[in-house]
Amino acid sequence: MTDPLHDRDTAEAALERVFRAVGPYLDALPERLVHDRSADRLLDELGGPLPEKGLGSLDSVDELLRVGTRAATHSTGPRFFHLVVGGATPAATAADWTASLLDQAGGLQISSPLAARVETVALGWLKELFGLPASYGGVITPSATLAHVTGLACARTWWGDRHGVDVAGQGLAGLPAMPVFSSGLVHPTSRKALQVLGCGRDTLRTFARDDAGRVDLPALEAALADLDGAPAVIVGNLGDVYAGECDPLDAFADLAERYGAWLHVDGAFGMFATLSPRTAHLAAGVERAHSITADGHKWLNVPYDCGFSFVRERAYQTRTFGPWGVSYLPEADGRDPDYNTLGPESSRRARALPVWATLRAYGRDGHRAMVERHLDVADHLGGLLDAEPDFELLAPPQLCIVSFRYRPEGVAEEHLDELNSRLNEAILRDGRVYVGNATYRGVRGLRCAIVNWRTTREDAELLVRVLRELTAELAGRA
Known part of the structure; x- marks a missing residue:
């Protein structure tokens, strides 16, 4: 051949x-x-x-x-709890195959009116699903990290305007560092986005009142007040990866309005809290943010890779990422934009096809039912572990996250971290379930993320049976 x-x-x-x-x-x-x-x-x-x-x-x-x-690694199955990774629903899988079959250049209206229209419809449906104003701009990205780059790049453009500088055209030279504030719940991808944007990952300052990272609001407000009217960016966090903790976004939005700041929200998986009456209060205020990040390959269960960025004023997207200004790339003329002028990618796969398909296939009710089921599974797993004498929850289950540790009687505190690392290695070696190690509030434990559309209570029960077997073996070798 x-x-x-x-x-x-x-x-x-x-x-x-x-x-x-x-x-x-x-x-x-x-x-x-x-x-x-x-x-x-x-x-x-x-x-x-x-x-x-x-x-x-x-x-x-x-x-x-x-x-x-x-x-x-069969992460598309029901027992991959290691990372916040969904599977791919039947509709999303088939649509992803269709995306490969059609192989659209999804960035330009002229190259694929199909891809542009499907992305426009899918983004509109996502805004409806999350309760965001229809006026928000949006773009589908490869990941939450690139969605953070999109939103925080728009924030950087806004911040430059307030210093009289077109950052997209002239860069950051000569400007002070852009102040970025958050709670202790902030995820490394927000810092990575700032690193990529030239703002510096270590310029982000956190304000926490406890070792869980919950925000110290008075300290955050004092830092904003100390700027004496200079613009700043606040990063709110909707669902941290250790315990599902959420920042009080309404309070963050109030501070942003009071001090003229830009509010960026990391809702990588927590945006789906808006779907359930049991958790919607955690997301109160997200609709007031200037930019929002979410992930598709987490709780939406579309194939890797897929993220979303929503921006209150679409003009900031166009100014930050476009236009091209060359004759062979004419600007879109119609109701659907050129999406490569609204985000960091130029060459773009038609990722919107599986998003559109899964939203159309299961609708609001189907996705709400999936989120509700996962909330039930997380609560069920938390109850099972709480009833086990040798395990303790590190935090009450929130959203889809359950963190816990193995703490058998008679083992000294200083040996528990190493014991939990050994247990995690035994779980991964066994392979029936996949659970990750994590250090939370200063102790080493195990963390489960429940977002796969196939996962049920039976999978949580299997996890507990596996834990019993493996801890018995560890105890036998001690």
């Missing part, structure tokens, strides 16, 4: 191979190990020298399926 032109008649057959693998793979997910370490040896079989003469589509797809279905 040489020129791909000679391989064109195999496209349907290659896709057929993948299609035939779908049923057996998905059907086996409930019984599969989340990760089978014994299959890691297969990864070496994907390497070797680059073939001089290609082996063809069918052979290559067969090899990838042979290794991939065995050696992959």
Whole structure:
């Protein structure tokens, strides 16, 4: 096999191979190990020298399926709790295949009116889902990190205006550091965005009243007042990764209005709190933010990778990321914009297709039902662990996060961190469930994130059974 032109008649057959693998793979997910370490040896079989003469589509797809279905981390299944990672709903998976089939250049209206229209509709539906004003601008990004870059870059443009400088055109040279304030709940991706934007990750100052990171509002207000009218950015956090804690966004919005600040909200998974009457109060005030970040490959359960950025004034997006100003890239003329002038990407996959499909397939009611079920599973897991004599919750379950640690009787406090690290390693080696280590409030424990559309109470119960088995083995070796 040489020129791909000679391989064109195999496209349907290659896709057929993948299609035939779908049923057996998905059907086996409930019984599969989340990760089978014994299959890691297969990864070496994907390497070797680059073939001089290609082996063809069918052979290559067969090899990838042979290794991939065995050696992959099966995070699309119901028991991957390690990171805040959803799976991919049936509608989203099929639409993602469609995105690959159509292979649209999704940044320009002229290159794909389809991609532009689907993104416009999907963003409108997301604003309805989250209760955001329809007037907000938006863009789909590869991740929450790039969504933070989008929102905070717009904040940087706004901040430059207040110093009389067009930052997009002239840069930051000669300007003071942009003040950025947050609580102790702030996620590293917000700092990373500031790092990428040239503002400096370490310029962000946090104000916390306790070791959980909850905000010290008087201290935050005092810092804003000390600026004596100079502009600043406040980062609010809707769902931290350790305990699901949320900043009081209404109070943050009040401070932003009082001191003329820009409010940016990190709602990577916490934006979905707006869907349930049980948790909507946690998001009160998010609709007053100037920019908002959310993730699609978390609680929306669309394939990697997908994030969202919403900006109150779309003009800041256009000024920050566009226009191109070259003749071969004409500006959009119509109701759908060129999305590569509203965010950091120029070459853009049509990520909106799976977002549109899953929202259309399940609607508001379906997504609310999924969130409600995950809240129930988190509460159920918390109750099971609370009833276990050798485990303690590190915080009450909030949203989809359950953090806990193994604390058997008779083990000295100074040995518990190492014991919990050993337990986590045993869980990952076992592979039936996947749980992550985390240090919260100064102690080492384990953390579960429950966002996969397949996850039910039975998966939480299996996790507890696995914990009992593995801790018994650890105790036997002690």
